[in-house]
Amino acid sequence: MHVQSKAPKDLHPQAQMTMLQRLYKLGDMFTVDTWPLMDQMYLVANPKLAHQVSQDSSPFPKHPMITRFLKPLTGYNSVLAANDAKWKELRSLFAPGFSNAHLMTMVPLMVEKTEVFCDLLSEYAAKHELFSMEPMAARLTIDIIGIVVLGVDFKSLTRRDELVEAFRHLLDLLPNGQTLDINPVTHYLRRKYANTMDNYIRRVLRDRAANGANKKFRTLMDIAIERYEQLPNGSLFDCGFEQLAVDNLKTFVFAGHDTSSTTLSNIYHLLSKHPEVLAKVIEEHDQVLGKDTAAIGQLIRDQPSIINKLPYTTAVIRETLRLYPASGSLRMAPKDTTFHPDKAPAVTVPKGSLIWVGIHTIHHDAEFFPCPDEFHPERFMTAKTITLADGRTEAVTAGWNGHAPPADAYRPFEKGPRMCIGSEMAMIEIRVVLAMTLRRFRFESAYAEYRRRHPDEVEAAGGRTEAFGDEAYQVFSSTAKPKSGVPMYVYTKE
Template structure:
């Protein structure tokens, strides 16, 4: 009886697993028979044997997308895509590494977001959110939030961004005086959490100066987050993770509920305020236009808004923070670019190093008079995109490269690897080099960016809702930091303190990206900040 029971249990557990494996392996068998591009494939293991040799060429902990970027160079005859079968660690994939195919997937066909994204965002947002929604639900939600991220609203919130930026600069001054090594990524994440807090829910979080439960819970969830490519079973199925994520979600929800009640009361009382409207103020106003005012905010709207705010807090601070860190890193490695950006800031804001904040308060339009600064940001995002695109294939949707090769998408997820597209030598001259001038030359110039080749904010209807805010935040930060400070990474010191063997760079860069929510610099980017030497 015991043997029968154990056999029945094994069938219940392993039966669905084996059935799905057979189904997916048959799918790739058919794709291979059609002559579609893919690495050497095994009927039992799929492409699992392909990954170890690739990972040996990269440092431990780097992004899986870097391995697939290496793999993509073996398929140049198809101009930018290949099929990969690494189930059960990921669903069947069509990996896209060329601008043309990315444009087709995300713009021409506007393929939907796949269900596989739902569990990724579940511990972060806590429910259905703008990033994973599709169809009418997505359109309705996007319409409510679009006004809150308009260019005019961004100008109104600029004083509050400057307020948080001044705290950040003050903290960097403290580090410059102490001469200590610190983790710039951690500090900048706290800073951007404060910025997105004031812009999204009109609340100052003060994460840089003291503990804030909302910010701490969000950062904790990201630190505990398990990426899809995690193979170590002790990390992948850590029994503590669901408990930590549940508690973090509870803390975030309670905090956000209280702030929503405050914003609703402000709207209901219609009292004048000196603070600009936040994204949530505008959403509440739009939602209540067709509803009767009540003593409390509608519970259904509140639950929906809570999820979207958690998404904005994540997306609004994480990717922007790492872009600031990488921009400062690139400028420190390229003195000519640093000199040019300082000259531009002198021209726009005056030669006093600490005047940018005051100038932007009185003349916010000056943030749009920084072409070289914008070029530095774009080139930083090209080399270090915080994320990639993910879409779901559909029956009848077939992509086609410039050579006429056709690639079916049905029953597949499409992984648009931004890093692979941004570093594709078929489209970018000297693709691994930091050259801001790419963004200043005229069409026809060899350096001129390819159409659809720069995708950190994606294109099409599903482009990043907060890209205007992100660019504003980064411009303001660079304007207030680069003229006063020199930033120097301390990876040599770090490697002496924490020695390890093996490869330590990706694409020749020690500050390579690791998956931690967005793609962050490894080890938190240890650095020292010094005051810039005053010129005669």
Template sequence: MDIAFGRLKDVPVWILTGTFVSVLLVSWFARSLHRGITIRRKIRQLSSRNITGKKNNEPDHHNALRFTPVMQPHSFILGHLPILKALGNSLPKDAHPGYISERLVAEWKTYFPKEDSCPPVIYLDLWPFFPQPIIYVTSAEACYQLTQGNPQPRHPMFRWALTPATEGKDLISMACTSMSTHKLWRSLLNPGFSSRNLIASMPVLLEEVLIFSKMLKDAAGSGGNWGDLFTVYDKTIRLTFDIIARVALGLRLHEQTSGPGPLFQALSNVIPLVKMDTLWNRAERLLPKYRKTVSTNGKVMRDALLPQIERSAQSYGDDADTIVDLALRDLHVKSNGGGTVQLTPDLVDTIISQIKFFLFAGHNTTAQTICWTLYEVNKYENVKEALRAEHNEVLGANPLRAAETLRSQPYKIKELRYTSAVVKETLRLHALSETFRQGTASFDFEIDGKSFPTEDCMIQTNPIILHLREDLWPRPLEFLPERFMVPDGHALHPAKNAWRPFEMGSMRCIGEELAMIEIVLCLVFTVRELEFDFDWAGWDKLHDRSGPPDYVNGRRGYRCGDGVGHIKDNLPCRVKQRKLPA
């Protein structure tokens, strides 16, 4: 022993450190590799079962009823990655992976040659990009079972992914670890997002949307001509950020007119760190740069939010109107009913985490959807005309008085049924989000007398796929807002549980109604006064781009990037003023 210590003393520190780090890396790598092999084996085992019967030598009688539609072929080295790569080959490099899922389901017969219809769930092996086998849910009934019938917990990966932005005390993360904590906080936060409170917040919403529409009008050319090119997303993202900060906390940020401010900037700095739990993303989190970015920006966000929370804790009462005011008032009633709510460090951390998540979840999704809505609407003259007719009828013929009408009669927004249907149809064609749930031994999908196990799998709903299924949505590629207005029983009426851009069940998007109101207001304050020209050719020219342009499904306006993604080039656009009625 002494000899060993004696020798150790002479070894330089850098060699000792290097050896230690190498051992750690090798064992970490070995563990990950072992995990990968386990996944590949599991998928092999599952796919060796006959999809319409049990594996020949399988003794377990339960398995006779269990089905595991694994996509074929499956490579032991690369899993299903080669299939996905091949499906993506015909897409532009920057196209969103959602298009690959779309193609996979459209071409299901190639991958499930023995089946008569596309399986309701599909088993995929995408290790090392996903740390577990994935189950893609492709049927409305299966989605229902997962989120409403027998709601399963969110996949823990969400919590891991969100940690750099929210430190894991937001609603999404809570639903990964404790359903009861999620339920408690959801009940505290629901009143702020209720229809009643949002209608009461109409003056605030109008104030922000009017700034947005003024900025668009300012971009129009003079004398009724087209103005210069600009990108719509850069304006919608600031609008939605301003709105959430005001509705959640009463914080007026003026992002639209003088951003980017520190809060927006700090959140934008940490969002790129919100990533899936993979081998290399784990490695990234060990780097000092990662830690510094998280702590510096976390402090900036905390400094911006804390004073407002303290104000809210002092002043919530009968005139409470922000989401945090209402949550604190509710907490007060629930906890003691006397004095004021004590802002303990844990409570402050949780509120900050929740608000950061509202800012995170609510700004990009809504901003992108405003872009997609304007893009879709402007393809169809009949849709624009129907929108204008509805706005004239409900809000009066003079668009310049619409704000006044909505301020005095905010409930009128509910009468804009066609406008709301246009937004819903846009969200059907451009569903930007989904849910990931954790599979367990106690939860199998039960469909048409067959049972599909989920143990040790990550389950992903796929609204994009569901929304394009012809059996659920007749004429699925057409833009038909009428679907959402026709009575039950009509061929176009949406099938039960089939429209899920905000998902469904106890964890469905809490901001659904807020997002819908924002988007409806954006239509109200633009379609009667402006014409839009989404001009990618002009944008190419402006940026000296040569070579053939990229298209997806014949369109230049396609979804790029990952996650929520973004519309190509952030939607380049020119606007001109329409002639108003005399």
């Protein structure tokens, strides 16, 4: 592929699609054929067409390839891959555990784990030691999701945990779509680590059945079990439910930690490069949270909803998710379907075709986001509220330089009924961590130093160190991760 001569060899496929579209001016929709590694796919690169796929009255179902990819990690019952009635049942079972009202009750626990994270940052600052932020942030977010979902404190920030170790090993063994998945040793190791995770979660479920729910707080597991037991013949001892619960609790550990850890890492990188944006964030935190940083943890514990009163911080998070979205949504055409791109002839897609909603490509299109490769949180600052004809009110985005993102162009968690079930948790969690770290520590992105120490990585990437003008370009590592995990130095502020 010609793209690979223009970009780092390890650039994530979704970013390669964006580069491919730019190089060849491919327009709103184009075909990509990498057989036998993957099925032929149609990449959608326009908000209107993406709406047709995921937001119309009959959105396209998830493609079976998702199950093939995730099965080693999440089994056959994951809400991420399910369709039709099964998906609706799973969504209704687990969605209440991700409501804003419930998540607010979990904020004090997020604060507790973030305090441990701050202790580790202090240790790195004292040693002036280069480290990769994403793996460390992932340990934090896994600890948080463990408490929120299972009521289990993995303590992976300070020790090794059986489930977390199996989980991390399994992530490294997932198919990558770039090589044939035929190694029998890999398949054996996947089963081994998947069984370790299954047995761990079964023990938690059975302990809960024997001893009752945690009296201090309700977990997502508690809420799902309560809803299930209200169904006719519903029982925690139903073997079918146990496997369903195991598969989805694994799903939430996988999906629930990843977006938060990668986004936090990317934010620290971007703020290191944009001190003018960092200054605005600090000013907002001083105004809303007070200047006593030693008291911030207790303040958020006492007033969890205060974390929702940080509009500029939220804009920074949203702009970071625009630049570095999770991998796009893979859907299947339920019937022969005709699309009408704005800049090309109509395209009829055969039934069963793989359709990739190119979120990265849409997010990096200058038509929808001027200067798309630049970091401008002001794109997402709300200017005012307007009253619609039917009496409803709606927030109007001022945008950056007068350019507000068009409808349906911004979709980091996808849109429509299949929008990420954990999006609210990710936003709350990231705000908590930023509020507790940005005024206490100074973060310095250190890619140049990392490359000096690891010239082999530069060589493996074809000697190229940036994509879209950015050193923290996305690579494939089970999901879309920042290159080298964002190497950093951290300093304690006086």
